[in-house]
Amino acid sequence: MTITDREQPTYAAGWYVDTTVPGTERWYDGTTWTDRVRPAAPQIQPQSATAAKRRWYKRKALVIPVAVIGGIVVVSGIAGALGGERNNDVAAPRIASQAPVEEAPAVLVDVPNVVGMTGSDAQTTLSALGFRVDFGNGDPTMPVTAQDVAAGEQAEEGSTVQLTLQEKPNLTVAQDSAIRSAKSYLSFMGFSRAGLIEQLTSQYGEGYEAADAEFAVATLEQTGQVVWNEEALQSAQSYLKISGFSRQGLFDQLTSQYGGQFTPEQANYALDGVGL
Incomplete structure (x- = not known):
């Protein structure tokens, strides 16, 4: 195939890719395209010195972790699926029923007669038997004139005995x-x-x-x-x-x-x- 003068380029002599016949090269003598042709040499992409020296495990540095992570995700998914199946098969734990706690029976105590005692003495006597004492704002030095639980009756230990104290007079x-x-x-x-x-x-x-x-x-x-x-x-x-x-x-x-x-x-x- 002959290339016309109109198509002739103006560059140095050498082998150039023949665009009319793919896969071949044609010789250019500096002025005219000749009939000399040859198969085109395979094109090799240039590599940088750093890339050429990089070892295989460095080049695959990103591939290996990604593969490992992918494996972990797959294993985790399988384990989760199996665990889910097992959890679905396990019945909810039963809470053991507790027997009702029986309260200790109340302890009943005889209430003594504290009428006539001072509030302080009455409180000491009743407290020794396990009772609580309440005489309000009365003066503990004044005598007890009444008690809400009569002498000789029984009351639960720890209960409160209400006392009435004589009012303190206004003295000259x-x-x-x-x-x-x-x-x-x-x-x-x-x-x-x-x-x-x-x-x-x-x-x-x-x-x-x-x-x-x-x-x-x-x-x-x-x-x-x-x-x-x-x-x-x-x-x-x-x-x-x-x-x-x-x-x-x-x-x-x-x-x-x-x-x-x-x-x-x-x-x-x-x-x-x-x-x-």
């Missing part, structure tokens, strides 16, 4: 002083009721008005701060420390208007207490 200065004086005498020695009032009203004693002395003694009685039998016993013990006495002699001393002024019942309680 003289009444308050007489009460404090009476307490002071009783802490010093044993007194009968008559003997204590005499000591409070005597011109050689405190010189209180009879009404104030009576009020002071009555207050101590109501609040449980004096027990006349115990006062008689204390007085008998004091006499025996001073001198020896027969039963009759000590009885006379305790009951005499010039002595202790105790009642016969109080004197006999004291004599029994000292062993006469």
